[in-house]
Amino acid sequence: MQKNDIFEINITVITEDGDGIGRIPGDGRVVFCKGALPGEKIEAQIIKVTKDYAVAKVNEIIEKSPDRITPDCSYTGKCGGCSFRHCSYEAHLKTKQQYVRDCIERIGGFSENSKIEFLPIIGMENPYNYRNKAIFPFSTDRDGNIISGFYRKNSHSVIEIDNCKIENPMASQIRLAVTEFATTYNLTAYNEETGKGLIRNLMVRTSRSQSEAMAVLAINGNTLPHTNEFISFLTEKCPFVSSVFVNINKTSGNKVSGDKYIHLYGKEKLRDAILDTWFDISPMSFYQVNPEQTDRLYSVVKDFANLRGNENILDIYCGIGTIGLCLANNAQKSGNPIKSLTGIEYIRQAVVDAEHNATLNDITNAKFYDGDAGKVLSDLSEKGALADKYDLVILDPPRKGCDKKLLDTAISVNPEKIVYVSCNAATLARDLKYLREIGYEPNKVQPVDMFPFAGHVESVVCLEKRKC
Numbered sequence: 001m002q003k004n005d006i007f008e009i010n011i012t013v014i015t016e017d018g019d020g021i022g023r024i025p026g027d028g029r030v031v032f033c034k035g036a037l038p039g040e041k042i043e044a045q046i047i048k049v050t051k052d053y054a055v056a057k058v059n060e061i062i063e064k065s066p067d068r069i070t071p072d073c074s075y076t077g078k079c080g081g082c083s084f085r086h087c088s089y090e091a092h093l094k095t096k097q098q099y100v101r102d103c104i105e106r107i108g109g110f111s112e113n114s115k116i117e118f119l120p121i122i123g124m125e126n127p128y129n130y131r132n133k134a135i136f137p138f139s140t141d142r143d144g145n146i147i148s149g150f151y152r153k154n155s156h157s158v159i160e161i162d163n164c165k166i167e168n169p170m171a172s173q174i175r176l177a178v179t180e181f182a183t184t185y186n187l188t189a190y191n192e193e194t195g196k197g198l199i200r201n202l203m204v205r206t207s208r209s210q211s212e213a214m215a216v217l218a219i220n221g222n223t224l225p226h227t228n229e230f231i232s233f234l235t236e237k238c239p240f241v242s243s244v245f246v247n248i249n250k251t252s253g254n255k256v257s258g259d260k261y262i263h264l265y266g267k268e269k270l271r272d273a274i275l276d277t278w279f280d281i282s283p284m285s286f287y288q289v290n291p292e293q294t295d296r297l298y299s300v301v302k303d304f305a306n307l308r309g310n311e312n313i314l315d316i317y318c319g320i321g322t323i324g325l326c327l328a329n330n331a332q333k334s335g336n337p338i339k340s341l342t343g344i345e346y347i348r349q350a351v352v353d354a355e356h357n358a359t360l361n362d363i364t365n366a367k368f369y370d371g372d373a374g375k376v377l378s379d380l381s382e383k384g385a386l387a388d389k390y391d392l393v394i395l396d397p398p399r400k401g402c403d404k405k406l407l408d409t410a411i412s413v414n415p416e417k418i419v420y421v422s423c424n425a426a427t428l429a430r431d432l433k434y435l436r437e438i439g440y441e442p443n444k445v446q447p448v449d450m451f452p453f454a455g456h457v458e459s460v461v462c463l464e465k466r467k468c
Contacts, residue, residue, distance in 0.1 A: 018083030067091035080153035082453040108429035127452030177237035304462040309336030312387035318343030321354030341366040401427025
């Protein structure tokens with residue numbers, strides 16, 4: 001088999017990134033085909049060959065899957081945002097649900113006969129315009145005009161766009177206004193290769209509950225020219241903008257943001273709500289990007305936690321406190337308040353935000369600490385500041401999951417229950433395997449589609465301490 005060879009391939013499965021998978025006839029090697037769906041027979045042209053697999057492009061669909069649809073976005077296949085716009089949403093949900101189950105059974109070593117209950121994935125009734133955060137890079141077209149949009153898939157070439165099917169419409173309006181301002185005042189776009197140019201990217205955050213937006217313009221310089229004119233122009237074009245920052249990023253290459261934020265206008269934080277719990281969000285805060293599904297995700301966490309009152313909760317990777325504070329606030333409003341909430345987060349600013357959000361919701365029995373979870377718990381133990389017993393541990397790690405040391409730390413407080421929230425089914429499965437080895441059995445898995453038309457899927461798992 002060589003590059004440019006052509007084969008007829010039967011596609012049997014699909015990857016998280018939307019690549020159809022089949023095998024080369026006679027050769028047996030796996031071949032990845034972007035845009036192909038399970039159940040399809042395609043004419044595939046090989047574009048890359050390795051010892052273990054090949055990559056091909058689809059020349060022709062010989063037998064079409066009933067799940068194939070005509071994409072409703074003209075940027076499909078160009079922009080790197082959505083991998084499944086050619087697939088019906090119902091089929092896409094089934095793919096994600098099966099992916100979560102396959103990872104837990106294959107990587108985690110849980111057999112089909114295990115006692116884990118795999119619940120049906122929670123999708124969206126209207127999976128459009130759901131993102132409350134967008135980052136738009138800037139560039140220059142062939143005629144020297146400044147443009148903004150998204151990166152082409154697997155590149156840093158900017159595709160100019162009119163609108164995006166999954167972004168909040170306020171974000172698109174702000175992007176167009178900033179691009180117009182840059183053109184009017186002859187501002188330049190940053191060039192990664194030369195390191196020259198001023199405007200790097202625009203980050204927009206939107207609030208569902210307040211119908212407001214925050215704009216953060218990253219620049220390759222110390223100041224933004226025509227600042228007063230910029231504020232007037234932007235707020236006139238987009239009166240819903242309640243907060244404006246400039247981010248100073250003079251690093252070389254493609255780093256998204258620098259460490260310095262300068263507040264130019266309006267509020268310093270954007271306020272939003274999850275499950276009737278208020279959160280103030282700063283430019284650098286981690287906050288779930290799909291507000292409708294976040295309500296559903298956290299409702300699952302609440303159901304799995306099944307709080308009855310007077311519990312001690314440990315929230316590791318607490319961020320700005322969203323999950324723990326939602327649980328504490330809900331319990332408080334229901335008349336069965338928890339006893340205490342302890343949150344641990346590595347990033348100091350996130351802890352400052354979490355403390356603020358606890359005060360915002362009148363939650364007085366929550367304490368937050370920054371640093372390595374193991375060291376924080378050890379220090380608290382030495383000071384006698386830990387509860388005698390923790391009833392619940394919440395884990396919500398980044399995509400890389402938890403290492404064994406962190407998981408050992410989590411069970412060192414001897415919780416009756418662990419609720420694990422994951423954005424990566426593969427690392428989740430690995431961690432569930434280890435947690436089972438050290439005494440905690442998963443009994444429920446709930447996938448939630450936080451990213452319709454994209455590959456990622458969120459999962460919530462309930463684990464209980466194994467009875468001796």
